[in-house]
Amino acid sequence: DAQLVESGGGLVQSGGSLRLSCSVSGFTFSAENMNWVRQAPGKGLEWLSYIDKTSDNIFYADSVRGRFTISRNNARNSLYLQMNSLRAEDSAVYYCAIGYGASWFFHWGQGTLVTVAP
Amino acid sequence: QPVVTQEPSLTVSPGGTVTLTCGSSTGAVTSSHYPYWFQQKPGQAPTTLIYDTVDKHSWTPARFSGSLLGGKGALTLSAAQPEDEATYYCFLSYSGVYVFGPGTKVTVL
Numbered sequence: 001d002a003q004l005v006e007s008g009g010g011l012v013q014s015g016g017s018l019r020l021s022c023s024v025s026g027f028t029f030s031a032e033n034m035n036w037v038r039q040a041p042g043k044g045l046e047w048l049s050y051i052d053k054t055s056d057n058i059f060y061a062d063s064v065r066g067r068f069t070i071s072r073n074n075a076r077n078s079l080y081l082q083m084n085s086l087r088a089e090d091s092a093v094y095y096c097a098i099g100y101g102a103s104w105f106f107h108w109g110q111g112t113l114v115t116v117a118p
Numbered sequence: 119q120p121v122v123t124q125e126p127s128l129t130v131s132p133g134g135t136v137t138l139t140c141g142s143s144t145g146a147v148t149s150s151h152y153p154y155w156f157q158q159k160p161g162q163a164p165t166t167l168i169y170d171t172v173d174k175h176s177w178t179p180a181r182f183s184g185s186l187l188g189g190k191g192a193l194t195l196s197a198a199q200p201e202d203e204a205t206y207y208c209f210l211s212y213s214g215v216y217v218f219g220p221g222t223k224v225t226v227l
Contacts, residue, residue, distance in 0.1 A: 102173065103154075108166075109163065
């Protein structure tokens with residue numbers, strides 16, 4: 001069964017760092033592009049970052065560029081988001097999503113909660 | 119950074135039809151923005167209903183359809199069911215910049 005499982009969330013102090021992981025099963029991970037999206041409590045969705053299947057093309061939202069780094073390990077079927085210089089406004093549920101065919105968001109994980117204490 | 123606009127809320131009667139729209143601060147929404155539509159119910163992850171303006175995934179109910187309408191992206195829900203009550207988000211691509219709309223809360227009442 002296709003599954004995306006995020007992990008690595010938790011409570012961190014402002015200015016701190018966290019590394020999120022997204023473990024993928026049921027897909028040919030190395031053939032698919034990936035995205036990170038977040039959702040602050042009670043708010044809408046915010047696209048954060050995209051990485052293509054070979055890591056040759058990477059994009060970031062302005063809100064995280066220079067602080068967050070997306071990466072992937074195709075041998076481990078895993079996607080990562082290294083988050084540095086965290087701020088209170090980074091508190092959110094972080095989702096990974098896998099593309100398939102022409103769709104960038106074929107399947108979503110259930111999310112991992114990040115809370116940044118001010 | 120472009121701004122994507124959506125109706126904050128809409129109400130539809132069971133069995134009725136409602137159209138949600140997705141506008142762009144940069145001008146008309148076209149197929150080159152590859153509009154997506156997502157459904158999210160409280161406490162759940164989003165699911166993707168429509169991609170590339172009109173394309174559906176295998177799980178997308180036939181009562182949902184995507185289009186371009188009056189310079190905006192559009193999601194039409196026909197024959198609304200109680201289980202369609204949710205928040206719907208659109209998403210537009212701007213050549214390396216990607217933006218979600220603020221969402222439309224749809225009530226089936």
